[in-house]
Amino acid sequence: MVLLTVRLPPGATLADALARLELAEEDVDTAFGLVPIDPGTGLYAVRVAEEASHRAANTAGGPFSDPPIAPHGSQDPHDRHAPPSG
Amino acid sequence: MRVLIQLRPAPDVVAAVIEPGVRATAADVAGRLPGVVLDQAFAPVAVPRPVPASAYGDPLSLNQRVEFSYAPQDAAVLVRGEIADDELSTRSVLLPSARRDVAGVFADPVIHSTPTCGGDGPVGHWQDVARLLGAPEMTVEGHDGSGVTLAIVDSGINAAHVQAHLGREVIIDTERSWSPPGVGGTPGEYPVAHGTMCAFDALIAAPRATLLDIPVLLSPHNVAGLLSDAVAAYAHLRTVLEAMPAGSRSLVISNSWGLFSPGQDFPPGHPGNYSDNLAHPFNLIVASLDQAGADIVFSAGNCGRECPDRRCGFPDRPITGANSHPRVLSVGGVDTGLERVGYSSQGPGRLSDRKPDICAYTHFAGSEANGPGTPDTGTSAACPVAAGAVAAIRTRHPATEISPAQLRTLLHRTAEDRSTLGFDHDYGYGVINPPAVLESLGRHTRHAA
Numbered sequence: 460m461v462l463l464t465v466r467l468p469p470g471a472t473l474a475d476a477l478a479r480l481e482l483a484e485e486d487v488d489t490a491f492g493l494v495p496i497d498p499g500t501g502l503y504a505v506r507v508a509e510e511a512s513h514r515a516a517n518t519a520g521g522p523f524s525d526p527p528i529a530p531h532g533s534q535d536p537h538d539r540h541a542p543p544s545g
Numbered sequence: 546m547r548v549l550i551q552l553r554p555a556p557d558v559v560a561a562v563i564e565p566g567v568r569a570t571a572a573d574v575a576g577r578l579p580g581v582v583l584d585q586a587f588a589p590v591a592v593p594r595p596v597p598a599s600a601y602g603d604p605l606s607l608n609q610r611v612e613f614s615y616a617p618q619d620a621a622v623l624v625r626g627e628i629a630d631d632e633l634s635t636r637s638v639l640l641p642s643a644r645r646d647v648a649g650v651f652a653d654p655v656i657h658s659t660p661t662c663g664g665d666g667p668v669g670h671w672q673d674v675a676r677l678l679g680a681p682e683m684t685v686e687g688h689d690g691s692g693v694t695l696a697i698v699d700s701g702i703n704a705a706h707v708q709a710h711l712g713r714e715v716i717i718d719t720e721r722s723w724s725p726p727g728v729g730g731t732p733g734e735y736p737v738a739h740g741t742m743c744a745f746d747a748l749i750a751a752p753r754a755t756l757l758d759i760p761v762l763l764s765p766h767n768v769a770g771l772l773s774d775a776v777a778a779y780a781h782l783r784t785v786l787e788a789m790p791a792g793s794r795s796l797v798i799s800n801s802w803g804l805f806s807p808g809q810d811f812p813p814g815h816p817g818n819y820s821d822n823l824a825h826p827f828n829l830i831v832a833s834l835d836q837a838g839a840d841i842v843f844s845a846g847n848c849g850r851e852c853p854d855r856r857c858g859f860p861d862r863p864i865t866g867a868n869s870h871p872r873v874l875s876v877g878g879v880d881t882g883l884e885r886v887g888y889s890s891q892g893p894g895r896l897s898d899r900k901p902d903i904c905a906y907t908h909f910a911g912s913e914a915n916g917p918g919t920p921d922t923g924t925s926a927a928c929p930v931a932a933g934a935v936a937a938i939r940t941r942h943p944a945t946e947i948s949p950a951q952l953r954t955l956l957h958r959t960a961e962d963r964s965t966l967g968f969d970h971d972y973g974y975g976v977i978n979p980p981a982v983l984e985s986l987g988r989h990t991r992h993a994a
Contacts, residue, residue, distance in 0.1 A: 461817065462773060462826050490726035491773055494780045496826050497833040504826045506773050523817040523825050526809040529769040529856070530700060530739045530762055530802045531844045532923035 460488060461512050464520035466501045467493075476505050480518050486511035546633050549623050550581065550640070551592065551648040556617035563591045563615060571624040579643065580628060580636045587625035594619035621648055660887030661880045661908050662852035667920035669881030671749055671911035674930060677881065678906075679980035680750045683937050688983060690751025690936040693795040694718070694785065697929065698778055699802065700769075701735025701760035702744040710912050711748055715756065722758040723781040725774040727765035732758035737914050742921050743801050745912035747929035750979065751936035754797075757785070762802060770802070772819060772827050779830045786837055795939040796839045799932035801925035803846050803868045806858030813895075820865035821895045828867055828896065835872035838944035840952060842932040843868045844924035845877040845901040851887030862895050869894025874935070874953055877973060878907035878927035883963065885971050889924055892970035901973040902953065903960045905931035934979040942986055955982050 465476050473493040477484065488506035496502040507515070512522040553559075554574055561569045571583045593613035602609055614620065628636050628650075637650040661668055675681060683689065701724075704715045715733075722732035735741070735758070744756055759782070761774040779798075786796045804810060804820060813821040822828065835841055847854040848863035857863055868875055869892075878889040886908050894900030904927065911921035920926075935952065947955070957968075959982050960975030968974050 460773075462776070464826055464829075488773075491777060494777050495783070496776070496780070496830045498783070499833070502826075502829065504773075504776055521817050521826075524809075524811040524819045525771055525773045526804050526819060527766075527769060528762070528772055528775065528802050529805055530923075530925055531847050531854075531928075532739060532742075532801070532925040 460506050460525055461509050461522035462504050462525050463507055463512055463515055463522060464496060464502055464504050465518065467503055468501060469498065471503060473505070476503060480505070480515040482507065482511055482515055546630050547625065547627055547653040548581075548637075549625055549651045549653045550575065550578065551621050551623055551651065552646050553621050553648050554646055559591060559620050559622055560617040562589045562622050563617065563620065571626075574622050575624050578626065578640065578647070580632060581626040581640070584625040584627070590623045591615060592621045592623055594621065625653060660851050660885060662887045663847070663854065663922065665908070667908060667910040669909045671746075671909055671921070673881045674906045674909050674911070675749050678750045678930070678934055678977070680937070683750065683979060683983065684752065686983075688937045688940045690754030690933070691940055692793065693751065693754045693797065693936040693939045694721070694757060694789075695747055695751060695754040695932060695936045696757040696759050696782055696796065696798045697740055697744050697747060698759045698761055698775065698798060698800050699740035699743045700738050700762040701730065701740045702733050702756065702758045703735055703737040703741045704733035704744075706737045706741050706914065707745045707748065707912065710745060711752070713752055715744070715748065716753065717756045717758055719758075721785050723778060724760050725764060725777060728760055728763045730760070730763075735760060735763070739801070739914070739925065742912045742914035742926060743799060743929040745914065746921055746926050747799055747933040747936070749930060750933035751940075754933065754936045772804075776827050776830055779827070779834055782839065783830075783834055783837060786834065786839055792943065792945055794838045794944045795936075797932050797936045797939060798834070798839055798841045799929045800842065800867070801844045801923070801928045803844065804866050805854075805856045808858060820859075823870075823896055825866070828870055831867050831870050832872050835949050838949065840932075840935050840939070840944070840949045841870075841873040842928055842935060843870070843873045843875050844928035845875050846890035847888040847923050847925075848890045849886070849888045850891060854888060862893060863890045864892055864894040864900045866896070869896040869900045871897040872950070874903065874931065874956065875901045875973070876924060876928045876931045877901035877904040877971070878924045879904045879963075879972070879976055880908045881906055883961070883976055885963070889927070892973070899968060899973070900970075903931065903956055903973045903975060903977050904963070905934070905977045931977050934977055938979055938982055938986070947986065952982075955985055959985055
């Protein structure tokens with residue numbers, strides 16, 4: 460999945476975003492929902508299937524990557540190039 | 546540039562250099578070398594001549610069995626000096642032709658001890674870190690994190706473990722803590738892991754800070770976490786910040802995580818890329834939260850040239866994305882001897898050249914979250930150590946008095962410089978020095994009064 464941004468008025472809901480982007484509920488990660496990025500400028504984000512992001516290309520910003528993130532350390536202790544254990 | 550100059554002076558001079566009871570000086574050996582400032586403090590050193598072991602050997606080859614002769618008619622002598630950088634190449638070539646006793650001019654590079662790496666044992670103890678940060682004195686003066694909210698955006702906190710190892714009560718605000726959809730559990734009651742180490746390390750300088758437990762790295766998506774989990778976490782933290790009274794806003798956010806491989810991102814130059822793109826939604830929300838008054842602290846990463854984490858996938862400039870954001874404090878790692886640890890990522894950063902900003906302590910015996918006897922390691926530990934120091938400073942200096950950007954500038958200015966040049970891409974501006982920040986803020990307040 461990828462992230463899209465959309466500009467909406469204050470207090471907007473996921474339904475408002477779907478209407479603006481002309482997407483269906485099954486196209487988006489409803490658990491992620493509509494997340495305010497910068498409320499001052501009315502910028503919000505939604506997480507959508509990559510295929511659906513192409514359909515919303517004219518009304519949305521993005522698509523933006525949603526890469527995995529990992530701690531700067533792990534539990535692997537033993538060689539000098541092992542990840543620091545923290 | 547500093548150089549070593551190899552000379553073949555008269556045999557009696559060489560004999561004087563070799564003779565233990567005689568003190569020969571650089572001037573005795575070299576006289577005056579044009580364009581070279583001799584280092585008179587460096588005692589001349591005799592260097593043996595390699596001589597072929599066989600009578601039929603090649604006198605110019607080292608790829609054969611050789612013996613080394615210290616006989617005065619064979620040995621050479623090294624002296625140390627400096628040649629101006631812009632004359633180095635010409636003087637290095639011309640010196641041997643101008644002076645027949647000059648055999649060669651060689652580089653004299655700075656050498657370092659082997660840095661601390663991932664598999665090494667602890668260097669110092671967390672109480673050493675507290676002392677180096679000036680934490681006992683700061684606590685006495687009331688800079689202990691009281692009333693400051695410190696969010697640990699990581700893998701969840703086990704408060705009982707932190708409490709047992711720190712030997713004092715840990716304050717976790719469960720109401721204002723947050724977890725991604727699908728992540729169960731109770732704030733402060735997660736299994737002991739990376740996030741517990743981060744919480745412990747943050748409390749070294751700010752023992753009375755109020756922790757928020759934000760376990761974004763416990764993603765239900767079958768990986769450590771997704772950047773979108775962090776986007777949602779930051780949206781929550783914005784509501785936390787805005788709910789605080791404007792006059793006493795103090796929210797510090799500690800982030801010991803990042804993106805390891807470009808293969809998991811859109812490529813640099815793609816408009817949806819994260820690593821190199823300030824317009825990515827996460828980088829936008831970071832900027833917006835900084836603007837609203839939050840102090841955002843990120844680990845620089847563990848991709849230092851000497852011993853990088855084997856997961857590091859960026860061929861260069863490994864401080865990427867928000868870890869290199871101009872509006873965050875990007876933190877590299879030093880051990881308690883103030884030496885940079887070999888895994889601490891070096892700049893320049895991808896979103897901002899001048900990264901890391903500063904260094905803080907890591908690789909010390911602390912939380913034992915990774916098992917008994919294991920150190921708190923990585924820039925993962927350095928980041929919360931710095932975040933805790935920022936929280937201690939914020940105790941009496943909320944964001945309305947000094948903005949996050951102003952505080953970053955003060956942290957830069959007061960850091961203990963570890964190079965001769967000011968900012969560098971290994972240590973940033975130097976090692977964090979919270980008492981110097983407080984001293985500077987105190988001066989400012991006295992002037993304003």
